[in-house]
Amino acid sequence: MSPKQKRLLTRIIVALVIFFAIIIVEEAGLLHAAFGSPGDVYAEFALFLIPYLIAGYDVIASAFRNLFRGHALDEDFLMTVATFGAFALVLFPHTEPHMAEGAAVMLFFQVGELFQSYAVDKSRKSIADMMDIAPEFANVMEEGKLKQVDPFELAPDDEFIVMPGERIPLDGIILTGDSQIDTAALTGESVPRTARPGDEVISGCVNLTGKLTVRATKPFEDSTVSRILELVENAAEKKARTENFITRFARVYTPIVVGVAAALAIVPPLLLGGDWADWVLRGLTFLVVSCPCALVISVPLSFFGGIGGASRLGILVKGSNYLEALGSTETVVFDKTGTLTDGTFAVTELACAPGVTEAELVATAAAAEAFSTHPIAQSVRVYGDAMANGERSGGDAMANGQRPATNVAPLAERVRDVREVSGQGVEAVVDGRGVLVGNGKLMAAHGVPFQATDAAGTVLYVAADGAFLGTIVIADTIKPTAARAIADLHAAGVKKTVMLTGDRTDVAASVAARLGIDEVHAELLPQDKVAEVEKLLAATERDTRGKGKLAFVGDGINDAPVLTRADIGIAMGAMGSDAAIEAADIVLMNDNPDDIAKAIDVARRTMRIVWQNIIFALGIKFAVLVLAAFGIANMWMAVFADVGVAVIAILNAMRAMNVKRYEKR
Structure with a gap:
């Protein structure tokens, strides 16, 4: 008092x-x-x-x-x-x-x-409590000594140091140090996140355990904490x-x-x-x-109470008019990549030929893809490293204690004659064997008999010395809470859920089926998404006699036009683009699609x-x-x-x- x-x-x-x-x-x-x-x-x-x-x-x-x-x-x-x-x-x-x-x-x-x-x-x-996230200073090293400066004085690419117990003053990338980061004030997430070199960190979070050296990626006025404070101040x-x-x-x-x-x-x-x-x-x-x-x-x-309560959950509502509109939401439209999925490729399925172990299949493909910069090649290498370190939880090979049959010799000595075939895959010589990793066209071009699959995602067929070893399926991984988010929305009274994506139809249909989404539209360009939202807006208004609202959830810069056009635009805030957050009416700081149902529930209550x-x-x-x-x-x-x-x-x-x-x- x-x-x-x-x-x-x-x-x-x-x-x-x-x-x-x-x-x-x-x-x-x-x-x-x-x-x-x-x-x-x-x-x-x-x-x-x-x-x-x-x-x-x-x-x-x-x-x-x-x-x-x-x-x-x-x-x-x-x-x-x-x-x-x-x-x-x-x-x-x-x-x-x-x-x-x-x-x-x-x-x-x-x-x-x-x-x-x-x-x-x-x-x-x-x-x-949200306003307290504003950092008061940033530590910079000058002449071998730490000096506290105003965060406004730092520019992108400047380096600063965050000691344990201090707030991170600017968005940046960790250069050195390991720590636990408390993001509760921004995201509502109670469990601290682990932060290592190469990880992105956002301003306003608290460094808990270790000293961090960070390189700024944005000036303070464009940082996450500044955007949040501006949203909160303008909400009333x-x-x-x-x-x-x-x-x-x-x-x-x-x-x-x-x-x-x-x-x-x-x-x-x-x-x-x-x-x-x-x-x-x-x-x-x-x-x-x-x-x-x-x-x-x-x-x-x-x-005011509803907006304040939502902020405690890491849901920023830019005004009570948007909270009121959200309470009347009948249709929720999702972008797929980065919203319902992580936006990163990962191995989702393995199918081995008789006599071939999963470890051998992945190790052979990873070696052949060792020098490729393609995201799919990187996914195979990451998966191979995880198997080699015993980190993969599924799969009979790892459960039986097997390890990839790889040489410990440097890859430069083991892999030679690497050739990328445009639109088909990679050819290479690995440990003296001719290895092929690619699509069905590559297998057919070399006369390799293979077992085709219609799995959703990017399918890589692997062969060595003309013998088919098996199939690796790579896809954008679905967020762990996405299925629950769709179920919670239906439980909250949302009549229709829709997914819009530029991805292939088969991939989109597979994701929609796994999540329980009612309607899906695939292979869309950004302008196509706006056209689809226009149709859905008209349908929602017609079906609800003008009482129902349509919410669009996205995270990419290409989602900004759709976020603006929808009755309520919802952006994934923590990893979302600046344009999406600027265009949105509601920002989910935790990047958790399950928070959408919470936001609707708070609004209706x-x-x-x-x-x-x-x-x-x-x-x-x-x-x-x-x-x-x-x-x-x-x-x-x-x-x-x-x-x-x-x-x-x-x-x-x-x-x-x-x-x-x-x-x-």
């Missing part, structure tokens, strides 16, 4: 103690015994002014200040007029006094203000339609009810000759009830809370307004209809910040 909140709480407690002490004195008849009638009414007036002014002097000051600035019709003004009116009823001493109600209205209004302030601070704290400016409606509603609603309250207090006594005190009290009660603070506080607070508050607040208010107009509702009922409803709505809005159940998933 802030010092300001503590001071307000102290004032409220002091005022409440005095208030109830006066109530006890008045109920005991001590005022009537001491001052008689109507002196006891004037004594009550003076006594109740004490807790009233202790609790609400700042509200009264704010009301007069805004009045002179031309902003009179706010909740401070309404509370001041209503409570002044309640105390003014002392001018009608023959009626039941209402100073206690006047003091109570101000007291409980301040209780509501305290709840509001606490709730907003709590929501801001969850976002402030982009209001949801519901939020804007409530703001416009309050502007129209407040002057209307003030006019009705004034008419209710003045017109009947003038035209019908009614009792002035009775009708003024009705008008004042109407005025207290009419205050729209429950709506104008709880609705923005709900959105936030919207449920928003509408709960709207319906509850308006329902109670209109009911009591009618009762007040007919003289049935008293001032105490008005206090509940205003302050009580506001407090309940605020407490309900605070639930939007609670994301613990998502953190456990």
Whole structure:
């Protein structure tokens, strides 16, 4: 609790103690015994002014200040007029006094203000935790000594040092050192990541264990931490339609009810000759009830809480309008590479000819591909190294303790006469044997009988001295959480999932089938993806009668046009391109597709809370307004209809910040 909140709480407690002490004195008849009638009414007036002014002097000051600035019709003004009116009823001493109600209205209004302030601070704290990721300095080596400089002073290719316990100041690549990196503030991921030379690191993360030397790849203003801070700071400016409606509603609603309250207090006594005190009290009660603070506080607070809660999960929402749209998502469209898949080639399948072990097959192919720079060749070499080191978890060969039958002699001595055949593969002499690694065309060109396969991915057939050794299938590996992400989206109520990719149709179909995606479109150019999204947008609008939204999830620079065109653009933030993150409305810092379902769930939960508050607040208010107009509702009922409803709505809005159940998933 802030010092300001503590001071307000102290004032409220002091005022409440005095208030109830006066109530006890008045109920005991001590005022009537001491001052008689109507002196006891004037004594009550003076006594109740004490807790009233202790609790609400700042509200009264704010009301007069805004009045002179031309902003009179706010909740401070309404509370001041209503409570002044309640105390003014002392001018009608023959009626039941209402100073206690006047003091109570101000007291409980301040209780509501305290709840509001606490709730907003709590929501801001969850976002402030994100703001704390900003590094204060960077260590650079000058004349053999470490010097702390402003991160803004460093440029790409400059080297800096990150000591254990320090935040990484700029995005970069590790040159030397091994460590564990805490990425929780950015990605929501609780388990530290291992960092080694050659790995990319992003600014804002904390270096936990070892000293690192890093080469900057971006200036500070373009770094991950700067982009995140900019997104968070600008989020409050982009209001949801519901939020804007409530703001416009309050502007129209407040002057209307003030006019009705004034008419209710003045017109009947003038035209019908009614009792002035009775009708003024009705008008004042109407005025207290009419205050729209429950709506104008709880609705923005709900959105603010939803955005803050999402940020704790590593999901950055650029504004409450996008959170609202996300809550209506009916169709989710994915780019494949880098979104549902890792975007890196890897060996996914091995098929050996009779008498050939997996270890021999991979070792032979890896040797032949030893000097190729092609990504597919690199995948084979990495897989061969992993098998040689016993790191492969599957496969009978490694389970039986076998190792690749490779020479320990340098590859330059073992491999010669390497020739890459365009569009077919590689020919080489390995350990004196003529080795072929490539597609079916290469095998056919050399008359090697082979067993063709229609496996999804890039298929490499391997042969040595004219004998077929087997098949290696290489494909873009699916992210471990991708299948669960699609299942969670369907469970969350998403009607259709679609995959768009520039990859081959057979590869795309295989990935879609494994993940449970409803629809797939393959072999697309970037402009084709925009055209497909246009069709899907039209279909979604038609099928949902304009109520449903379409979200597109991507990570590459070629996804930027589609991210902009979709109703909601979602970018994979940690490894995604700058253009994709800039174009997107929501950024997933953890690069985890399963976070999409969490984001939709948070958005829908936030919207449920928003509408709960709207319906509850308006329902109670209109009911009591009618009762007040007919003289049935008293001032105490008005206090509940205003302050009580506001407090309940605020407490309900605070639930939007609670994301613990998502953190456990």
